[in-house]
Amino acid sequence: MTDRGDRIVSVLEEAFSGLMAADPAAFRHKFRKMAAEPFAFYRGSACLFYADMAELPDEWADDRTGRIWIQGDLHAQNFGTYMDAEGTLVFDVNDFDEAYLGSFTWDVRRFAASMALLGWRKALPDGVITDLIRTYVTSYVAQIRAFVTRPDDSLFSLRLDNTEGALHRVLQRARLETRIGLLNDKTAIVNYERRFRRDREGTHELAPEVLAAVLRAFESYLDTIPTGKRASSRTYAVKDVVGRSGFGIGSAGLHAYNILVEGRSQALENDVVLSMKQANVAAPSRIVPDARIRSYFTDHGHRTAVSQRALQAHADPWLGHTQIDGVGYVVAELSPYEADLDWSDLTEPADMLPVLDYLGRATAKMHCVADEDSAQTLVDFQCEEAIAAAIGDREDEFADSIVAFALDYAQQTREDHRLFVDAFREGRIKGVGSTA
Numbered sequence: 001m002t003d004r005g006d007r008i009v010s011v012l013e014e015a016f017s018g019l020m021a022a023d024p025a026a027f028r029h030k031f032r033k034m035a036a037e038p039f040a041f042y043r044g045s046a047c048l049f050y051a052d053m054a055e056l057p058d059e060w061a062d063d064r065t066g067r068i069w070i071q072g073d074l075h076a077q078n079f080g081t082y083m084d085a086e087g088t089l090v091f092d093v094n095d096f097d098e099a100y101l102g103s104f105t106w107d108v109r110r111f112a113a114s115m116a117l118l119g120w121r122k123a124l125p126d127g128v129i130t131d132l133i134r135t136y137v138t139s140y141v142a143q144i145r146a147f148v149t150r151p152d153d154s155l156f157s158l159r160l161d162n163t164e165g166a167l168h169r170v171l172q173r174a175r176l177e178t179r180i181g182l183l184n185d186k187t188a189i190v191n192y193e194r195r196f197r198r199d200r201e202g203t204h205e206l207a208p209e210v211l212a213a214v215l216r217a218f219e220s221y222l223d224t225i226p227t228g229k230r231a232s233s234r235t236y237a238v239k240d241v242v243g244r245s246g247f248g249i250g251s252a253g254l255h256a257y258n259i260l261v262e263g264r265s266q267a268l269e270n271d272v273v274l275s276m277k278q279a280n281v282a283a284p285s286r287i288v289p290d291a292r293i294r295s296y297f298t299d300h301g302h303r304t305a306v307s308q309r310a311l312q313a314h315a316d317p318w319l320g321h322t323q324i325d326g327v328g329y330v331v332a333e334l335s336p337y338e339a340d341l342d343w344s345d346l347t348e349p350a351d352m353l354p355v356l357d358y359l360g361r362a363t364a365k366m367h368c369v370a371d372e373d374s375a376q377t378l379v380d381f382q383c384e385e386a387i388a389a390a391i392g393d394r395e396d397e398f399a400d401s402i403v404a405f406a407l408d409y410a411q412q413t414r415e416d417h418r419l420f421v422d423a424f425r426e427g428r429i430k431g432v433g434s435t436a
Contacts, residue, residue, distance in 0.1 A: 005419040008048060009429055012420075015047035015286070019254070020431035027432045031424050038410075038417040039117045046073045046098055046110075046283035048416065052409075053106055054287040060398065061103040064386035067293070068379055069310040071366060072098030072284045074107040075114035079359060080340040081174040084157070084314035085229065085371075089174055089337060091158040091167050091358070092312065093366050099307030100284040101293050101378060104367055104387055105402075108140060109409070111363065112402050115356070116410035118343060128349050130403050132356050137399040139360025141391060147368045147384035156365055157313065158358055165354050166346055174339035180269045182336035187240075187260065187271070194271050196242045196260060203258070204243045214241055214257050214276065217322040221276070221331045224305065224320035226373035231317075237262040239271065254278040255324075258334065273334040274318060278327060279304045296378055299328025309374040311366045 013020075020027045034044040042049075058066070071078070071093050080094040112133045119129035147156075160171050187194045198205060206214065215238065222236055240260040256277040263270035279300035285293075297303040301321035308330075309315045318333040346352050368384040370376075391398050423429055 004416065005423055007051070008045075008416055008420050009423050011048045011051045012045065013430055015281070015283070017431055019280070024432045031420075031429070031432060035417075035421045035424060037121065038414045039114070039121055041417040041420055042114060042117055042413050043073075043075060043077065045416075045420075047286060049110060049113075050106070050283045050287045053103075053109075058103055058105055060105050060390050060401075062386075062390055064381055064383075065105075065390045066103045067101050067288075067290070068104050068367060068383045068386070069307060069370075069376075070100060070102045070104065070107045070284065071096065071311060072100050072102070072107070072282055074111040074363065076111065076118050076343060076359075077114075077340065079362065080338055081171055082316070083335055083337040085317045086314050088157065088159055088314070089171050090314075091163065091171055091341075092362050094338060094340075096304055096308040096311060097280060098282045098284065099304065099311060100282040100288065101290075102284040102288055104383075106284060107363060107367070108137065108402055109405050111359070112136065112406035113409040113413065116406040117413060120410060120414070122347060124349065126407060129407065132349065132352055133403050133406050134399050135353050136356040136360040136363075137402050138395070139357045140364045141360075141395050141398065143361040143364035144368065144384050144387050144391075147364065148382075148388050156361075156369070158362055163358065166341065166351060167355060167358050170339050170341050174337045177336040177339070179272075179336055182273065182334070183269070183271055186258070186273060186334075189268065193239065194260065194268050195240045196258060198242070202245050204245065206241060206243050206257070210243070211241055213324050214259070217276065217324045217329060218259060218331075221320045221322035221329075224302075224322065224331075225318070226375075228373055229317040231264065234262055234266075235264055235272075244275075254280060255329075259331075272318070274331055275334045276322070276329050276331045278324075279321075279330050282307075293378060296376075299323055299326075301328030301330045303328070304330040306374075306376050309371040310376050310379070311370070313365070313369045313371055315371040315373070 016027060030044060034041045073095065078093060078095045081089055081091050082094055084090050115133055115136065116129050119132060158167060163171060186196060188197050196203065218238060238259060238261055242258050244256040244258050254277060256275060259274040259276055261272050261274060263272040281300060282303060301323065305319055305321040308319060316332050320331045322329050322331060346355065367387065
């Protein structure tokens with residue numbers, strides 16, 4: 001096995017050893033998904049990306065731009081819609097499991113490399129991939145500079161009234177969804193009361209002691225909702241709880257629960273489904289040794305909730321955190337208004353270029369605009385001013401550096417994928433049991 005193959009195995013084992021020991025079957029499933037193709041491997045191996053970032057020079061990172069709030073796992077499939085706290089459908093970043101503080105370039109680089117992989121999967125020439133990435137970076141920088149010159153940056157978002165093309169269609173699709181549709185999918189009316197369906201794949205009944213622990217954790221969670229977002233006590237009355245499993249590629253081995261609560265009235269169509277999900281170690285935190293940042297968070301659930309408010313304007317009013325047996329969990333609404341951008345429908349560069357322009361702007365917004373209830377004190381400066389100053393008048397040089405990185409790293413990832421598949425097939429990754 002090559003040295004790079006050894007590195008891939010050791011990084012994966014170091015990052016996931018605890019979770020693999022707790023649920024080796026879940027990680028066999030995760031790794032088989034990652035083995036499907038290079039992009040899937042890239043999505044599931046953020047820890048490897050950051051191990052590489054720790055050794056890569058970053059001339060754009062200084063005392064300020066090297067420690068801003070970042071999404072942490074920014075790739076082409078981590079954008080989608082949500083209904084913000086103001087009731088507006090927004091297209092934005094929609095996953096904060098890996099959010100932390102680090103260099104703004106880590107988000108930009110990770111996204112750009114994902115686009116290079118996606119372009120390769122679509123058999124696009126390097127010249128076309130370069131144009132796509134350059135469009136993203138140019139849009140990102142332009143929006144950063146717009147935030148510097150316009151103080152009303154918090155009003156900016158990608159919505160139904162200011163988008164076109166593929167993004168607009170995603171927002172329209174999300175708008176067709178309803179809360180009652182979600183409730184009918186996940187629950188049923190039993191004796192004039194709504195309860196979770198127990199016959200759904202990935203849903204299971206809880207043992208009495210687990211249920212009691214979840215309910216205690218829910219009571220603690222209520223204290224973490226910002227005062228300005230709290231509703232009446234009736235809203236949070238618990239009606240039912242079930243366990244949940246079968247998550248996406250990045251959540252193997254993590255515990256999660258769905259909690260059904262009363263909502264704003266006793267009308268059954270106003271019931272709300274909440275997710276209480278175990279939070280994992282954020283991949284960027286493995287290479288950021290700053291003790292002040294690490295000690296700021298009580299646990300990874302706290303870190304996820306604080307990060308989301310720092311990265312998302314008008315964050316979910318249900319967003320909060322709690323603990324079960326000392327382990328952090330993040331709580332948020334399971335919303336029907338979440339729709340992801342389907343890249344399989346985008347095959348022509350002419351259709352993709354406007355999307356990359358929008359995604360560059362969305363990334364800039366995430367780096368610069370926080371929720372009004374974000375009370376974090378780790379970043380006490382204007383991020384847009386810091387990033388604009390770091391780039392200065394070298395926008396073309398910055399874009400060139402991101403393009404060069406993306407093309408090189410995508411090529412490296414394709415080779416890493418091959419090495420990973422070989423290691424997994426041959427049983428060299430400890431902790432996942434037999435691959436037979």
